Amino acid sequence: MSTEAEQLESLAQQEYKYGFVTDIEADALPPGLNEDVIRIISQKKKEPAFMLEWRLKAYRRWLKMEEPKWPKVEYPEINFQDIIYYSAPKNTPKYNSLDEVDPQLLETYNKLGIPLEEQKMLAGVAVDAVFDSVSVATTFKEKLSEMGVIFCPISEALQEYPDLVKKYLGSVVPATDNFYAALNSAVFSDGSFVYVPKGVRCPMELSTYFRINAQNTGQFERTLIVADEGSYVSYLEGCTAPQRDENQLHAAVVELVALKGAEIKYSTVQNWYPGDDEGKGGIYNFVTKRGIAHENAKISWTQVETGSAITWKYPSVILKGDNSIGEFYSVAMTNKFQQADTGTKMIHIGKNTRSNIVSKGISAGRSNNSYRGLVKVMKSAENARNFSQCDSLLIGDKCGAHTFPYIEVNNTTGRVEHEATTSKIGEDQIFYCNQRGLDTEQAVSLIVNGYCKEVFRELPMEFAVEAQKLLSISLEGSVG
Amino acid sequence: MLQIKDLHASIEGKEILKGIDLEVKKGEVHAIMGPNGSGKSTLANILAGREEYEVTSGSINYLGEDLLELDPEERAHKGIFLAFQYPVEIPGVSNVYFLRTALNEVRKSQGLEELDAAQFLKLVRRKIDLVELDKSLLNRAVNEGFSGGEKKRNEIFQMAVLEPKLAILDETDSGLDIDALRIVANGVNSLKSKDNATIVVTHYQRLLDYIVPDVVHVLFKGKIVKSGGKELALELESKGYDWLK
Ligand SMILES: Nc1ncnc2c1ncn2[C@@H]1O[C@H](COP(=O)(O)OP(=O)(O)O)[C@@H](O)[C@H]1O
Ligand SMILES: [Mg+2]
Numbered sequence: 001m002s003t004e005a006e007q008l009e010s011l012a013q014q015e016y017k018y019g020f021v022t023d024i025e026a027d028a029l030p031p032g033l034n035e036d037v038i039r040i041i042s043q044k045k046k047e048p049a050f051m052l053e054w055r056l057k058a059y060r061r062w063l064k065m066e067e068p069k070w071p072k073v074e075y076p077e078i079n080f081q082d083i084i085y086y087s088a089p090k091n092t093p094k095y096n097s098l099d100e101v102d103p104q105l106l107e108t109y110n111k112l113g114i115p116l117e118e119q120k121m122l123a124g125v126a127v128d129a130v131f132d133s134v135s136v137a138t139t140f141k142e143k144l145s146e147m148g149v150i151f152c153p154i155s156e157a158l159q160e161y162p163d164l165v166k167k168y169l170g171s172v173v174p175a176t177d178n179f180y181a182a183l184n185s186a187v188f189s190d191g192s193f194v195y196v197p198k199g200v201r202c203p204m205e206l207s208t209y210f211r212i213n214a215q216n217t218g219q220f221e222r223t224l225i226v227a228d229e230g231s232y233v234s235y236l237e238g239c240t241a242p243q244r245d246e247n248q249l250h251a252a253v254v255e256l257v258a259l260k261g262a263e264i265k266y267s268t269v270q271n272w273y274p275g276d277d278e279g280k281g282g283i284y285n286f287v288t289k290r291g292i293a294h295e296n297a298k299i300s301w302t303q304v305e306t307g308s309a310i311t312w313k314y315p316s317v318i319l320k321g322d323n324s325i326g327e328f329y330s331v332a333m334t335n336k337f338q339q340a341d342t343g344t345k346m347i348h349i350g351k352n353t354r355s356n357i358v359s360k361g362i363s364a365g366r367s368n369n370s371y372r373g374l375v376k377v378m379k380s381a382e383n384a385r386n387f388s389q390c391d392s393l394l395i396g397d398k399c400g401a402h403t404f405p406y407i408e409v410n411n412t413t414g415r416v417e418h419e420a421t422t423s424k425i426g427e428d429q430i431f432y433c434n435q436r437g438l439d440t441e442q443a444v445s446l447i448v449n450g451y452c453k454e455v456f457r458e459l460p461m462e463f464a465v466e467a468q469k470l471l472s473i474s475l476e477g478s479v480g
Numbered sequence: 481m482l483q484i485k486d487l488h489a490s491i492e493g494k495e496i497l498k499g500i501d502l503e504v505k506k507g508e509v510h511a512i513m514g515p516n517g518s519g520k521s522t523l524a525n526i527l528a529g530r531e532e533y534e535v536t537s538g539s540i541n542y543l544g545e546d547l548l549e550l551d552p553e554e555r556a557h558k559g560i561f562l563a564f565q566y567p568v569e570i571p572g573v574s575n576v577y578f579l580r581t582a583l584n585e586v587r588k589s590q591g592l593e594e595l596d597a598a599q600f601l602k603l604v605r606r607k608i609d610l611v612e613l614d615k616s617l618l619n620r621a622v623n624e625g626f627s628g629g630e631k632k633r634n635e636i637f638q639m640a641v642l643e644p645k646l647a648i649l650d651e652t653d654s655g656l657d658i659d660a661l662r663i664v665a666n667g668v669n670s671l672k673s674k675d676n677a678t679i680v681v682t683h684y685q686r687l688l689d690y691i692v693p694d695v696v697h698v699l700f701k702g703k704i705v706k707s708g709g710k711e712l713a714l715e716l717e718s719k720g721y722d723w724l725k
Binding site: 426427428429431432433434435436437438439440442446447449450451452453454 | 528529530531532551552553555556557561562564567568569570571572573578579581582583585586589621638642
């Protein structure tokens with residue numbers, strides 16, 4: 001019995017495969033944060049005046065705010081004055097072709113298995129690559145612009161479409177929404193902006209690969225996606241990071257606006273460095289993601305979270321319009337000393353609004369994995385429907401899984417259903433697979449992937465394959 | 481092919497097998513009978529390599545190798561197949577995907593090329609008729625929501641695809657109606673060859689009307705108390721086990 005447990009244990013030990021640092025000379029500010037730093041950021045980005053005011057307002061509010069303490073995660077206190085708030089690769093011209101891109105950067109993508117060349121050829125995937133904090137390569141832009149779709153770095157959007165950005169930035173996640181969102185609003189360096197015009201079905205999946213690179217650089221991405229009436233867009237976000245010693249803070253904000261009859265599908269595969277065997281050095285990931293769905297609109301969040309030392313993340317949907325739909329599909333895998341406190345919020349405001357939550361937690365090693373979900377049905381939300389399914393899978397006996405569902409129903413016609421299960425990966429299942437010729441590592445990977453099926457099938461094809469690979473990688477290890 | 485010598489095994493400190501001797505040759509069908517709790521499944525699981533059971537003494541030789549030295553998956557690669565008394569459900573993993581993975585693992589270990597989806601499907605079409613398994617079960621999750629009979633047929637279907645050298649059927653007959661029994665038996669019989677062997681574990685005689693054994697053993701309280709020809713099964717049917725005590 002104990003050897004089986006040990007085997008499972010050692011399975012859960014797996015070296016981070018993407019631990020390498022690319023040496024591109026960084027143009028960075030010294031560590032620390034004050035109003036001047038914010039001014040410099042805004043200036044470097046050649047931002048319109050309103051943006052600086054917006055940032056400063058957020059900063060002043062942030063100074064008065066406190067870090068949230070309610071998540072079930074523990075970490076040493078972060079000194080926000082030790083963080084570098086701006087760094088950019090030295091040369092950031094816009095390239096016309098890949099030949100002009102720094103070969104070292106391309107090499108980095110090659111190591112990650114996502115070479116740009118291939119992506120360019122990959123049918124229908126436009127890539128806005130965020131390297132450190134500044135975008136250095138954008139493809140498929142022409143095809144998109146033919147249809148009026150805007151997909152560009154948010155810094156560029158601020159210069160070229162300031163009114164559009166001004167109208168929606170902060171409209172879903174106000175600059176002062178929470179501690180990390182306020183910090184992000186003050187110092188965000190870059191991110192993506194998407195606008196899909198009325199009635200347009202975006203012809204390709206839009207995708208961004210994030211990568212944190214310069215030492216000790218806080219990463220503050222800001223993403224804003226606006227789907228105008230009756231439009232559709234699918235957006236993919238994926239990332240992986242080099243191995244390092246110091247903890248890295250990442251506090252992104254993602255805002256989605258789905259106007260009347262629009263649909264936004266937002267998929268994430270997150271694989272940031274989770275820390276070493278003692279849990280040191282991993283990424284802290286404090287993310288605010290929220291969407292607003294107007295009448296007959298639909299927003300789906302699908303996430304596969306395998307990385308980071310700490311994940312604090314609750315992609316949410318405000319179901320404002322009548323008949324709007326919110327969905328959340330999540331796989332959160334923790335291993336070693338990783339801690340994840342993740343879930344969703346579904347706020348039903350409009351009539352006949354529907355939300356669906358499928359959360360699959362997998363805990364291995366000494367990790368802790370919490371689901372925290374809020375379903376709120378407001379008085380106005382006649383006939384609101386929610387269904388939540390929260391499953392936890394334990395691998396080994398030193399990890400933890402926790403579920404915190406909060407349900408608040410203020411309209412008697414609302415119907416909210418919550419189901420939760422916790423199971424251990426079965427020795428019977430593993431033996432059954434062994435007997436058919438699969439080794440234990442394969443068996444665990446197969447069983448876990450099966451367990452996550454409901455979520456994976458929500459991902460776009462290529463992404464689903466990548467997600468399965470990632471999950472298998474994070475489960476791999478030397479079988480004793 | 482298989483020689484078991486003076487095998488003692490226990491679980492959680494309790495001795496279950498108390499000295500088993502058994503020899504199975506290529507081409508043979510052996511039946512192991514005995515009342516509930518006599519250790520039949522224990523023996524089957526030990527042959528397949530289940531770790532919970534501790535072999536305290538004795539030896540098992542399989543095709544010239546010390547079987548007890550091999551991991552369960554290595555045993556599978558070398559042709560040992562156990563049809564489980566209680567087949568296990570694996571939610572979210574499709575039956576065909578599972579089986580193709582299994583077959584390819586076995587093939588890889590033998591230095592054979594892996595089969596792609598199309599080649600595998602061809603093979604599946606040939607084998608599925610053998611056990612008259614409902615095709616819709618192929619794309620369902622492994623054993624999930626299968627009826628008792630469907631699970632058992634699925635085991636035999638897996639066996640048909642994997643073509644083991646030594647198949648051990650642990651009470652594959654229990655819970656089957658006569659039609660299903662006949663189908664399962666047909667499956668087993670049509671896979672029989674002079675190069676492979678089958679151990680059929682059962683506590684009813686009726687399966688042996690369809691699968692004719694060369695040797696019948698009676699396992700009682702962890703020991704083989706009697707071995708004989710197929711007529712022994714009939715004798716057990718009429719007299720029960722008491723006379724063997
Ligand atoms: N996992 C287990 N833990 C404890 N006792 C067990 C376990 N498995 C089997 N046994 C015991 O071993 C004996 C033999 O069981 P088994 O091999 O399943 O018998 P059979 O298949 O002949 O009915 C029984 O007394 C049973 O209670
Ligand atoms: Mg039994």
